Amino acid sequence: MTAFVRAHRFVSFAQLMIASAITLTLIAGCGSAVSPSEPANSALTEEAFPRTLTDDTGEQVVIQEEPATIVALTPASVETLVALDLADRVVAIAECTCTPAALAATPTVASYTGVDVEAIVALEPDLVFVAAPPFTPEDAITAMRAANLTLITLNPTSVSGVLGTMQLIGDATGRTLLAADITADIESEITALVSLIDQASSVSVFYEIDATSAIYGLAPDDYAAELVALAGGSLVSSGTPGVYEISLETLIAAAPAVILLGDAAYGVTAEAVAARPGWSSIPAVINGDVRPIDGDLVTTPGPRLAEALAALIRAINPEIVLP
Numbered sequence: 245m246t247a248f249v250r251a252h253r254f255v256s257f258a259q260l261m262i263a264s265a266i267t268l269t270l271i272a273g274c275g276s277a278v279s280p281s282e283p284a285n286s287a288l289t290e291e292a293f294p295r296t297l298t299d300d301t302g303e304q305v306v307i308q309e310e311p312a313t314i315v316a317l318t319p320a321s322v323e324t325l326v327a328l329d330l331a332d333r334v335v336a337i338a339e340c341t342c343t344p345a346a347l348a349a350t351p352t353v354a355s356y357t358g359v360d361v362e363a364i365v366a367l368e369p370d371l372v373f374v375a376a377p378p379f380t381p382e383d384a385i386t387a388m389r390a391a392n393l394t395l396i397t398l399n400p401t402s403v404s405g406v407l408g409t410m411q412l413i414g415d416a417t418g419r420t421l422l423a424a425d426i427t428a429d430i431e432s433e434i435t436a437l438v439s440l441i442d443q444a445s446s447v448s449v450f451y452e453i454d455a456t457s458a459i460y461g462l463a464p465d466d467y468a469a470e471l472v473a474l475a476g477g478s479l480v481s482s483g484t485p486g487v488y489e490i491s492l493e494t495l496i497a498a499a500p501a502v503i504l505l506g507d508a509a510y511g512v513t514a515e516a517v518a519a520r521p522g523w524s525s526i527p528a529v530i531n532g533d534v535r536p537i538d539g540d541l542v543t544t545p546g547p548r549l550a551e552a553l554a555a556l557i558r559a560i561n562p563e564i565v566l567p
Contacts, residue, residue: 290420297416300399300409301376307394310418311370317354317380318398321373322347323546324410327426328419335367341509342540359384365391371416373398403470406545407431426547433550434474437557440564441476447560449477450500450528453488453539454507455520459495460488468542468552475556477502492522503528504559506543508536535559 294308314333316322319340325331331346338354353360353367361384364372372388374380376399388395396416400409407427414423449472453460462469465485472479480498482490503526505512514534523529537559542552554566 290418293418295415297396297412299397299412300405301397303397305394305396305416307371307416309370311394311416313367313369313371314417315353315364315367315369315372317359318373318375319343319540319544320400320406320409320546321398321413323544323548324413324423325417327410327547328414328417328422330417330419333417335369336364340540342544354380354384361387361391364388365393369393371396373413373416375399400467400545401465402467403434403474403549406467406549409545410547430547430550434553437550437553437566438474440566441474441557441561443476446473446476446478447502448480448498448500449502449504449560450480450490450495450498451504451537451542452506452512452517453543455512455517458489459492461490461495463488467545471542471549471553471556472560474553475560477556477560496522496525499526500528501531501533502560503534504537504556505534506537506539509539 293310294306297305297307299305312333313335314325314330315336316325316334317338319338319342322334322337322340323342323344325334326344326346331344334347334350336351336353337343337347338359339352339356343350351363353363359381365388372393372395374385374388374395374397376397377385380397385395385397396412398409398412400406407430410427410430411420411423414420414426451462451468451472453462461481462472462479463486464479464481464483466488469479469481480490480495480500482488482494503517505514505517513536514529514532517523517534518529528534537555541548541555544552557564557566
């Protein structure tokens, strides 16, 4: 996190599991639920600039003044900046189907094909949020640093890491207290949702990102893999950290009970999945449990984190009624 926001702590996956078990026990024993405890944010302060921050890669970054112009090259930073009421400071973004309405007219300077470093440098932004390579290419990061731009690298790899990254964005932009309030609310929402799940009984789940040529699901160390677990799913994956591709043989052998189509927005349907060679033997296909889900929602590590968990719960455990 940052050099000056040390009192704020985010619950880990294990802590959420423990909180869920305790809540269920109390419900069974006492007939009423206990409200999730609020994170201790009282020690947070809106420190003056300059600020020295530590980004998600461990790099120390000095921000001399509160940034007035910002470039956001990750979908999560785009959404978080809007949530922090900073849309008017964002001068350029990366192309994304999840772009909030407040930034719909903002120029795009990056896409899946690359980053327009020259355009970014010409904007002379006070701050640039980038993703860790390869999501923002290493050569683009090197070129922006060579142009003396101030960069903060975002790379959350867990649910608590996503909350920490949102706090980092708030700290970097002079919105420490607002970010703390937002993340505290999200944390409470997640804890409440997890309390509804019987963690002793999980459902095997394959989350499909793309299967146009090779088959891609969630890597086991992706933060969204943790969301699947929190939602009551046992993730079918490559089994190798950082590897999203999974072979058909591995997928068939894992026999997922549910397949979630994160690529449904691109026209992929349960019928199309059933027609794929070899897929007809998978239990999820046999039983009609191939279900669409909002891929942008689930795989954007930002302020819609609790919404993403709720969507996963509905898709994995449709019998659970959410508040």
